[in-house]
Amino acid sequence: MRIVLTGGGSGGHLTPLEPIIDALRLQFREYRGRLPVWIDRERLDIYFLGILDAEGEKFFTRLGVKAFNIPSGKLRRYPSTLTISDFLFRLPLGLLKALWRMWVIMPDAVVSKGGYGSLPASLAAAYYRVPFLLHESDALSGLTNRWLAPLATVITVGYVATRHGAERYKQKTVVTGIPVRAELFREEQTAAKKRFGFSPDELVLLVMGGSQGAEQLNRAVLESLPSLLTEVGILHLTGPRHLENVRAAAQERMAHISRPHPYRTFGYLSDTIGQAIIAADAVVTRAGATALAEMAYARKAIVIVPLASAAQDHQRQNAAVFEAAEAAVVVSPENLGRALLVQSVRTVLFNKPIRTTLIKNIGTLSHPRAAHDIAALTFKLAVGLAPIQPAVDAGPPSAS
Incomplete structure (x- = not known):
């Protein structure tokens, strides 16, 4: 055949x-x-x-x-x-x-x-x-x-x-x-957190902007580090082209934070992306179809920031499906900034009724x-x- x-x-x-x-x-x-x-x-x-x-x-x-x-x-x-x-x-x-x-x-x-x-x-x-x-x-x-x-x-x-x-x-x-690669999601969250250098009881935020849409998210995350790192550890996928610049900028900002949580940066993850998603308690992501399918499969509380330059604006359409199902918090890329990013992350992590609803509903899209x-x-x-x-x-x- x-x-x-x-x-x-x-x-x-x-x-x-x-x-x-x-x-x-x-x-x-x-x-x-x-x-x-x-x-x-x-x-x-x-x-x-x-x-x-x-x-x-x-x-x-x-x-x-x-x-x-x-x-x-x-x-x-x-x-x-x-x-x-x-x-x-x-x-x-x-x-x-x-x-x-x-x-x-x-x-x-x-x-x-x-x-x-x-x-x-x-x-x-x-x-x-x-x-x-x-x-x-x-x-x-x-x-x-x-x-x-x-x-x-x-x-x-x-x-x-x-x-x-x-x-x-x-x-x-x-x-x-x-279709998603189910074999990538078989690790326990405790083991996944340890894999990336986080303690098992530590809240972890995964940020992934993809190769095309990383720059705007990187900028917003860097501006938000003084607020976020006092509350959560961050696993940041910067995009390969931006890794060194983001690391350098993050070091400068973290020097002024007292006892920050761990901040881990990678340009891109392929075979271990499933473990990164499992390790996360919340995710900030673009609205690529495969990435969203992986979030639904893993049942994660997510903040979606669609890529404004995506062809035919299809990422906004993908995000709209999740927003209509009450399965994600959606942030318009035109409005993305430090204050809105921090507020959205805190909502999906610490607002228990909203977090429970998001996790329940995103599973229906898997x-x-x-x-x-x-x-x-x-x-x-x-x-x-x-x-x-x-x-x-x-x-x-x-x-x-």
Whole structure:
């Protein structure tokens, strides 16, 4: 059996592929004896066709997935000659490479995570009439996914709101939730706190702004250190580019704080991000779909500061889902400053009724079986079954 994965454009389009790959392999071992005779039952070969940088190559090498770099074109929302060159040269080249690779592999099904990097391989799948699953994690569908929606065999989404926003395709849209790497969240909180140098009875605040949105949060956190470090320990993910500057600025501010709680800084965490989330008693985060799914899975009290420059303002839409469910405190990025950040953190940590409500409600937005359901749908597509959903949504269905 052969499955092609595609996606790319940002880390958020690749990270959910890892639990999907694990689920595909697990289900293949369980169900290969029931596969039709025209599908190879002896082995499962998984490929990736999409934009690859050095980190992406390491990512797929670690997962044992054969990956091929397929260039694509990015439609920028501002005047740029790069957009013209992308669509005149890179996208046509990517389409030719994708058509060739897809013909050589000729997979049984394709899983597209979206992002502009997924466009060539998804179009190639449609050209060869290979059934393909299109996944949208954000509450507002991205531009590439809106282009691909008419061609997709089935669409999976992270939120009920996303399905309601795609009226034309509701019949082939399934609410699965967003895949998360469950194995990252198995450590006890006491052990996780010790891992990062905090005492077990110490309150810990995790701040994570992501590679694109760290600078504004870093500035607000640094301004808030004199107030926050007298009450909580802080685990601060600054973004790789900002780490040294933040450390230097923090040392200056901490010199004037009497007996501060520990302040730990990292540029970025990958394999230990789950332990960092577990260690936290509260989290300040941007509104990337995967990050929010991880918070929901771990049932954390969170403060969301959407990234104002996110494409199509999709982070505000993601944050709105959590705010409507009373599952997070949302702070507008235009209003973010020391006073509002400190007030919001104190609310989610020390206001017991609000904290209890947030933790209870954020759990309702978690879909632990998301990767399993997407893998199950992929196998159904491979054997010629395209699930049709009822017009009236009844909540997240199981694909098992």
